[in-house]
Amino acid sequence: MVPLHKVTIHHRKANRKISFDVPEGEYILRSFESHGEELPFSCRNGCCTTCAVKILSGKLDQTDGIGLSEEMRAKGYALLCVAKAIGPLELETQDEDEVYKIQFGKYLERTKAQAGNPFDI
Ligand code: FES
Known part of the structure; x- marks a missing residue:
């Protein structure tokens, strides 16, 4: 018998709190989708951070x-x-791009600073 774990997700964009018992070993996104x-989500492969x-x-x-650095996981x-x-788990969805910016923002800012203004001659 597979153990079940209560997972509660605070869906910020929908302003809802959703709970289901998720079987151990099943991906949480897929389990919630099976309940409608x-x-x-976007890639479904752990690469894009949309989820x-x-x-x-x-x-x-x-x-x-x-898709998440060790530093982000530790946070x-x-x-x-x-x-x-x-x-048992309690989770909160993040705004689109929020985690992407936290994780990669410093690199994007550095690239922008190194590139300068492309219209400066
Ligand atoms: S949908 Fe989960 S990382 Fe892309």
Whole structure:
């Protein structure tokens, strides 16, 4: 018998709190979709950060994802499309691009500064 873990997601954009029992080993995004819930996603492969959430409480397994740095994981971010519950969880969706900017913003700013203004001659 596969253990079930209660997962609660605060869906900020929809202003809703959604809870389901997710079977251990099942991806959380897919499990919520099987209940008819639409959550943000794009690649479904743990690469793009569109499905990123902040972990409010609990722990999960996201060893299948490559889209978040170790630093971001340590700060409590996770990717729903490749995250599996290993106990009760409370998560919060992030605004589109929010996690992408946190993770890559410093590199984009550096690139912009190095490039300067392309219209300066
Ligand atoms: S949908 Fe792209 S990382 Fe999850």
